[in-house]
Structures are given as C-alpha cells and as structure tokens.
Amino acid sequence: DQQVKQNSPSLSVQEGRISILNCDYTNSMFDYFLWYKKYPAEGPTFLISISSIKDKNEDGRFTVFLNKSAKHLSLHIVPSQPGDSAVYFCAASPNTGTASKLTFGTGTRLQVTL
C-alpha cells in the first residue's frame, strides 16, 4: 500500500528551464509534506516543506505547491542547474502529536543537462 506515490521514476530537463516533480498521496491524515534531495552515496537532505494550511511555499529557486483536494503536491525548480541532478523524494507525515514519522515516495531521478 503505497501511500505516497511518485509516478515518474526519472525526468530530464535542460539547464535554465523549469523542473517539475510530482507527488500524490492517499492518506487524508497527512498534514505536512516535505521534499528531500539525495546524491549518490549520501543520505537525503531536507529541501523544502509545506503545511496543509498553505498551498504554496517558496525558498529561492524551489517552490512547493499543495493541492489538498487532489491530494497532490509538486516541486518546481527554476531555473534548473546541473547541480540539481539528484534523486528527489517526496515525504508526508500525519499530525499525531508524537514523532513526525515520515512516509516516503519512491523518488524521481532528475537529470539537468547542459
């Protein structure tokens, strides 16, 4: 039962263009969403997050959009840079009041070409 889904295993984008990574979830209890970036042989690193009370959060070149009715979120990277080439994981957590256990998607490998 995959509660967080990233249906595109890979994405290739030219440098300078916009990268859009998508994520869908099924659990209505999720109220906090995060994106992580992972380089080979390293652990994931936190990129950006959004609470369910918002529909957009922006941090520099990275913007996350949340559509609660569609249970869908997306990460926009503008402009894309070669250093953005990595695997991106979407994650979600419910508001249980205890440890914020995250459920992760399967990841999307982004390649930014010159």
Add this chain to the structure above:
Amino acid sequence: NAGVTQTPKFRILKIGQSMTLQCTQDMNHNYMYWYRQDPGMGLKLIYYSVGAGITDKGEVPNGYNVSRSTTEDFPLRLELAAPSQTSVYFCASSSPDRGHGYTFGSGTRLTVV
C-alpha cells in the same frame, strides 16, 4: 558539527550472522529513526525513538532490534541476517519542530550473502 554519523559505511554479512549498525547524533535531537531503502523503492521506517529509553516499531521491524540508552546513540541490531535484509540503511534524527525535517546520516550499505 558532525550531524548524524553512521558506521560502518559498507558491510558484507553471511546468512545467519549478526551485526550492529551504529548511529550517533550531536544535535541533541530527541527523535531518531532507522530507515531502509531497497532499489527502486522509497525509504521504509524500521524503528524510531522519541527519547532515551523509548523505542517503537515502524513499518518493517521484523528481523531488527534497537535500543536507546542515550540521547546521542541509536544502534540497530540485525540478528540472524537474511538475504532480504540486503539494503541501504539510513539513520536520521529530528527535533519536535517538523519544519526542520530530518537530518540523515550517509547510510550503511549492507549485503547479506
């Protein structure tokens, strides 16, 4: 500031052997987690801890044990290793503020043959 440190980075085990994956954090985080990542899959939660002396099972706890005697350390024990435990293991820690996300270690790549 080291963050989350995992050792070893690589290990090959024979079926039936046991080992402990070490995890230490220096950020005074109360919450710590162990995840495994199989090829083409997301990270699956094995065990987590909300503080010293408190641990609980995650999604895939079978074949593993944990302990949390200090805030800093959260070792993961594999008893009677099986090929199905071949994976990359990540330890992570976090504060109660969800806005900061997790801090992950660099992972341990384990192969059981």
